[in-house]
Amino acid sequence: MHLILFAVFAGFCLVGAINLLIQTHPINSALSLIVVMTSLAVLYLLLGAEFLAAAQVIVYAGAIMVLFTFVVMLLNASREERTLGSRAAAAVGFPAVVAILGVIATIILHAQGLGTASLSDGITSTEDLSKVLFHELLLPFEVTSVLILIAILGAVALARHGDGERPESK
Protein backbone atom coordinates (compact mmCIF):
# COMPACT_ATOMS: atom_id res chain seq x y z
CA MET A 1 0.00 0.00 0.00
CA HIS A 2 2.75 2.32 1.09
CA LEU A 3 4.91 1.55 -1.92
CA ILE A 4 2.02 1.98 -4.34
CA LEU A 5 1.09 5.34 -2.81
CA PHE A 6 4.69 6.48 -3.01
CA ALA A 7 5.08 5.36 -6.63
CA VAL A 8 1.83 7.00 -7.73
CA PHE A 9 2.35 10.33 -6.02
CA ALA A 10 6.08 10.58 -6.71
CA GLY A 11 5.13 10.01 -10.34
CA PHE A 12 2.52 12.78 -10.11
CA CYS A 13 5.17 15.08 -8.63
CA LEU A 14 7.67 14.47 -11.40
CA VAL A 15 5.09 14.62 -14.20
CA GLY A 16 3.65 17.83 -12.77
CA ALA A 17 7.09 19.40 -12.46
CA ILE A 18 8.04 18.42 -16.02
CA ASN A 19 4.66 19.66 -17.26
CA LEU A 20 5.36 22.98 -15.53
CA LEU A 21 8.45 23.32 -17.71
CA ILE A 22 6.78 22.19 -20.94
CA GLN A 23 3.62 24.29 -20.81
CA THR A 24 3.90 27.72 -22.37
CA HIS A 25 0.79 29.23 -20.84
CA PRO A 26 1.27 30.40 -17.23
CA ILE A 27 -2.15 29.16 -16.09
CA ASN A 28 -1.26 25.61 -17.18
CA SER A 29 2.04 25.87 -15.33
CA ALA A 30 0.17 27.05 -12.22
CA LEU A 31 -2.24 24.12 -12.38
CA SER A 32 0.58 21.59 -12.74
CA LEU A 33 2.33 23.22 -9.77
CA ILE A 34 -0.87 22.62 -7.77
CA VAL A 35 -0.64 18.93 -8.75
CA VAL A 36 2.97 18.83 -7.50
CA MET A 37 2.09 20.48 -4.19
CA THR A 38 -0.93 18.29 -3.49
CA SER A 39 1.06 15.12 -4.24
CA LEU A 40 3.80 16.36 -1.93
CA ALA A 41 1.14 16.57 0.82
CA VAL A 42 0.47 12.85 0.38
CA LEU A 43 4.21 12.15 0.56
CA TYR A 44 4.35 14.13 3.82
CA LEU A 45 1.59 11.89 5.16
CA LEU A 46 3.65 8.83 4.21
CA LEU A 47 6.51 10.31 6.24
CA GLY A 48 4.23 10.76 9.24
CA ALA A 49 3.93 14.54 9.09
CA GLU A 50 0.17 14.91 9.36
CA PHE A 51 0.09 18.58 10.29
CA LEU A 52 2.44 19.53 7.49
CA ALA A 53 0.34 17.59 4.99
CA ALA A 54 -2.69 19.66 5.97
CA ALA A 55 -0.67 22.88 5.98
CA GLN A 56 0.76 22.03 2.57
CA VAL A 57 -2.70 21.71 1.08
CA ILE A 58 -4.10 24.79 2.84
CA VAL A 59 -1.14 27.17 2.60
CA TYR A 60 0.63 26.09 -0.59
CA ALA A 61 -1.99 24.50 -2.82
CA GLY A 62 -4.67 26.75 -1.37
CA ALA A 63 -3.44 30.22 -0.50
CA ILE A 64 -0.22 30.67 -2.46
CA MET A 65 -1.41 29.07 -5.68
CA VAL A 66 -4.71 30.97 -5.56
CA LEU A 67 -2.60 34.12 -5.35
CA PHE A 68 -0.61 32.95 -8.38
CA THR A 69 -3.70 32.16 -10.46
CA PHE A 70 -5.26 35.49 -9.47
CA VAL A 71 -2.18 37.34 -10.69
CA VAL A 72 -2.03 35.31 -13.91
CA MET A 73 -5.67 36.18 -14.62
CA LEU A 74 -5.39 39.78 -13.41
CA LEU A 75 -2.44 40.55 -15.67
CA ASN A 76 -4.02 38.55 -18.50
CA ALA A 77 -0.69 36.80 -18.98
CA SER A 78 -0.46 35.42 -22.46
CA ARG A 79 1.51 32.55 -23.92
CA GLU A 80 5.20 33.09 -23.37
CA GLU A 81 7.44 33.35 -26.38
CA ARG A 82 10.37 31.00 -26.48
CA THR A 83 13.72 32.66 -26.82
CA LEU A 84 17.18 31.28 -26.62
CA GLY A 85 17.70 32.69 -23.16
CA SER A 86 20.94 33.98 -21.86
CA ARG A 87 24.27 32.52 -22.87
CA ALA A 88 25.32 32.30 -19.23
CA ALA A 89 22.39 29.99 -18.50
CA ALA A 90 23.33 27.65 -21.33
CA ALA A 91 27.07 27.70 -20.65
CA VAL A 92 27.12 27.51 -16.87
CA GLY A 93 23.58 26.81 -15.71
CA PHE A 94 22.72 23.49 -17.30
CA PRO A 95 26.10 21.77 -16.69
CA ALA A 96 25.87 23.01 -13.11
CA VAL A 97 22.37 21.52 -12.72
CA VAL A 98 23.54 18.17 -14.07
CA ALA A 99 26.64 18.24 -11.85
CA ILE A 100 24.70 19.15 -8.70
CA LEU A 101 22.05 16.50 -9.37
CA GLY A 102 24.76 13.91 -10.00
CA VAL A 103 26.67 14.76 -6.84
CA ILE A 104 23.53 14.77 -4.67
CA ALA A 105 22.30 11.47 -6.14
CA THR A 106 25.69 9.82 -5.61
CA ILE A 107 25.87 11.03 -2.01
CA ILE A 108 22.33 9.85 -1.27
CA LEU A 109 22.84 6.44 -2.88
CA HIS A 110 26.08 5.88 -0.95
CA ALA A 111 24.72 7.16 2.35
CA GLN A 112 24.68 4.60 5.14
CA GLY A 113 22.08 4.27 7.83
CA LEU A 114 19.15 5.86 6.07
CA GLY A 115 16.00 4.26 7.42
CA THR A 116 12.72 3.35 5.82
CA ALA A 117 9.29 4.88 5.96
CA SER A 118 6.21 2.91 6.90
CA LEU A 119 2.77 3.82 8.10
CA SER A 120 3.17 2.27 11.53
CA ASP A 121 6.14 4.12 12.95
CA GLY A 122 7.05 7.69 13.61
CA ILE A 123 3.82 9.59 13.10
CA THR A 124 4.29 13.09 14.49
CA SER A 125 1.00 14.24 15.87
CA THR A 126 -0.05 17.87 15.80
CA GLU A 127 0.10 17.81 19.60
CA ASP A 128 3.82 16.93 19.63
CA LEU A 129 4.49 19.59 17.05
CA SER A 130 2.63 22.31 18.88
CA LYS A 131 4.28 21.46 22.20
CA VAL A 132 7.71 22.13 20.74
CA LEU A 133 6.51 25.08 18.69
CA PHE A 134 4.83 26.93 21.52
CA HIS A 135 7.29 26.11 24.30
CA GLU A 136 10.79 26.12 22.84
CA LEU A 137 10.25 28.10 19.66
CA LEU A 138 7.69 30.67 20.73
CA LEU A 139 9.89 33.67 19.92
CA PRO A 140 10.62 32.63 16.30
CA PHE A 141 6.91 31.93 15.88
CA GLU A 142 5.98 35.41 17.06
CA VAL A 143 8.71 36.97 14.91
CA THR A 144 7.18 35.20 11.89
CA SER A 145 3.88 36.96 12.55
CA VAL A 146 5.72 40.29 12.37
CA LEU A 147 7.25 39.13 9.09
CA ILE A 148 3.80 38.29 7.68
CA LEU A 149 2.49 41.70 8.81
CA ILE A 150 5.39 43.49 7.09
CA ALA A 151 4.83 41.38 3.98
CA ILE A 152 1.15 42.38 3.88
CA LEU A 153 2.06 46.07 4.26
CA GLY A 154 4.77 45.76 1.61
CA ALA A 155 2.45 43.98 -0.82
CA VAL A 156 -0.24 46.63 -0.39
CA ALA A 157 2.28 49.45 -0.75
CA LEU A 158 3.84 47.92 -3.89
CA ALA A 159 0.56 47.11 -5.56
CA ARG A 160 -0.98 50.53 -4.78
CA HIS A 161 2.02 52.44 -6.07
CA GLY A 162 0.80 52.47 -9.68
CA ASP A 163 -2.59 53.91 -8.74
CA GLY A 164 -1.02 56.98 -7.20
CA GLU A 165 0.90 57.83 -10.35
CA ARG A 166 -1.75 57.21 -12.94
CA PRO A 167 -3.87 60.38 -12.34
CA GLU A 168 -0.78 62.58 -12.73
CA SER A 169 0.14 61.15 -16.09
CA LYS A 170 -3.35 61.59 -17.49
Place this chain on the structure above:
Amino acid sequence: MSSLFSQEIPLSWFLLLSAALFALGVVGFLIKRNLITVFMSIELMLNAVNLSFVTFAHQWHAVKGQIFVFFVMMVAAAEAAVGLAIIIAVFRARATLAVDRIDLMKL
Protein backbone atom coordinates in the same frame (compact mmCIF):
# COMPACT_ATOMS: atom_id res chain seq x y z
CA MET B 1 0.86 -9.21 -3.26
CA SER B 2 0.98 -9.12 0.53
CA SER B 3 4.74 -8.50 0.43
CA LEU B 4 4.04 -5.55 -1.82
CA PHE B 5 1.61 -4.17 0.72
CA SER B 6 3.89 -4.56 3.70
CA GLN B 7 6.96 -3.25 1.95
CA GLU B 8 8.65 -0.20 3.39
CA ILE B 9 10.09 2.61 1.33
CA PRO B 10 13.77 3.51 1.65
CA LEU B 11 14.12 7.14 2.70
CA SER B 12 16.75 7.64 0.00
CA TRP B 13 13.95 7.49 -2.58
CA PHE B 14 12.33 10.52 -0.99
CA LEU B 15 15.68 12.33 -1.04
CA LEU B 16 16.23 11.42 -4.69
CA LEU B 17 12.75 12.70 -5.55
CA SER B 18 13.55 15.89 -3.68
CA ALA B 19 16.82 16.31 -5.60
CA ALA B 20 15.04 15.68 -8.90
CA LEU B 21 12.33 18.23 -8.09
CA PHE B 22 14.97 20.77 -7.09
CA ALA B 23 16.87 20.21 -10.36
CA LEU B 24 13.63 20.61 -12.33
CA GLY B 25 13.01 23.85 -10.46
CA VAL B 26 16.47 25.14 -11.38
CA VAL B 27 15.96 24.15 -15.03
CA GLY B 28 12.59 25.94 -14.99
CA PHE B 29 14.23 29.01 -13.50
CA LEU B 30 16.72 28.98 -16.39
CA ILE B 31 14.48 28.18 -19.36
CA LYS B 32 11.19 29.90 -18.51
CA ARG B 33 10.75 33.32 -20.10
CA ASN B 34 7.71 34.49 -18.16
CA LEU B 35 8.19 36.32 -14.87
CA ILE B 36 5.33 34.46 -13.13
CA THR B 37 6.54 31.02 -14.24
CA VAL B 38 10.08 31.84 -13.12
CA PHE B 39 8.57 32.64 -9.73
CA MET B 40 6.68 29.33 -9.77
CA SER B 41 9.98 27.51 -10.36
CA ILE B 42 11.32 29.12 -7.20
CA GLU B 43 8.29 27.80 -5.30
CA LEU B 44 9.01 24.35 -6.75
CA MET B 45 12.57 24.50 -5.41
CA LEU B 46 11.27 25.55 -1.97
CA ASN B 47 8.92 22.56 -1.99
CA ALA B 48 11.72 20.19 -2.96
CA VAL B 49 13.83 21.38 -0.02
CA ASN B 50 10.81 21.01 2.27
CA LEU B 51 10.51 17.37 1.23
CA SER B 52 14.09 16.64 2.27
CA PHE B 53 13.48 18.44 5.58
CA VAL B 54 10.49 16.20 6.32
CA THR B 55 12.47 13.12 5.25
CA PHE B 56 15.32 13.88 7.63
CA ALA B 57 12.86 14.74 10.39
CA HIS B 58 11.41 11.25 9.91
CA GLN B 59 14.88 9.68 9.87
CA TRP B 60 15.95 11.14 13.20
CA HIS B 61 12.47 11.37 14.77
CA ALA B 62 13.06 15.08 15.21
CA VAL B 63 10.06 17.37 15.48
CA LYS B 64 12.14 20.46 14.86
CA GLY B 65 12.73 19.49 11.25
CA GLN B 66 9.00 19.65 10.64
CA ILE B 67 8.74 22.96 12.46
CA PHE B 68 11.43 24.30 10.13
CA VAL B 69 9.23 23.30 7.20
CA PHE B 70 6.37 25.18 8.86
CA PHE B 71 8.54 28.31 9.03
CA VAL B 72 9.63 27.83 5.41
CA MET B 73 5.94 27.72 4.44
CA MET B 74 5.27 30.97 6.29
CA VAL B 75 8.25 32.70 4.69
CA ALA B 76 7.15 31.34 1.29
CA ALA B 77 3.69 32.81 1.81
CA ALA B 78 5.17 36.21 2.68
CA GLU B 79 7.57 35.93 -0.24
CA ALA B 80 4.76 35.05 -2.66
CA ALA B 81 2.68 38.03 -1.53
CA VAL B 82 5.55 40.51 -1.90
CA GLY B 83 6.89 38.90 -5.08
CA LEU B 84 3.54 38.95 -6.85
CA ALA B 85 3.03 42.57 -5.78
CA ILE B 86 6.41 43.36 -7.35
CA ILE B 87 5.35 41.51 -10.52
CA ILE B 88 2.17 43.62 -10.67
CA ALA B 89 4.22 46.80 -10.19
CA VAL B 90 6.66 45.70 -12.94
CA PHE B 91 3.77 44.92 -15.28
CA ARG B 92 2.29 48.37 -14.68
CA ALA B 93 5.61 50.04 -15.40
CA ARG B 94 6.76 47.98 -18.41
CA ALA B 95 3.51 46.41 -19.68
CA THR B 96 5.27 43.08 -20.21
CA LEU B 97 6.03 39.92 -18.27
CA ALA B 98 8.80 38.63 -20.53
CA VAL B 99 12.07 38.46 -18.58
CA ASP B 100 14.04 39.33 -21.73
CA ARG B 101 12.42 42.76 -21.89
CA ILE B 102 12.85 43.55 -18.21
CA ASP B 103 16.53 44.38 -18.55
CA LEU B 104 16.84 47.82 -17.01
CA MET B 105 19.52 46.70 -14.55
CA LYS B 106 21.43 44.61 -17.08
CA LEU B 107 24.97 45.72 -17.93
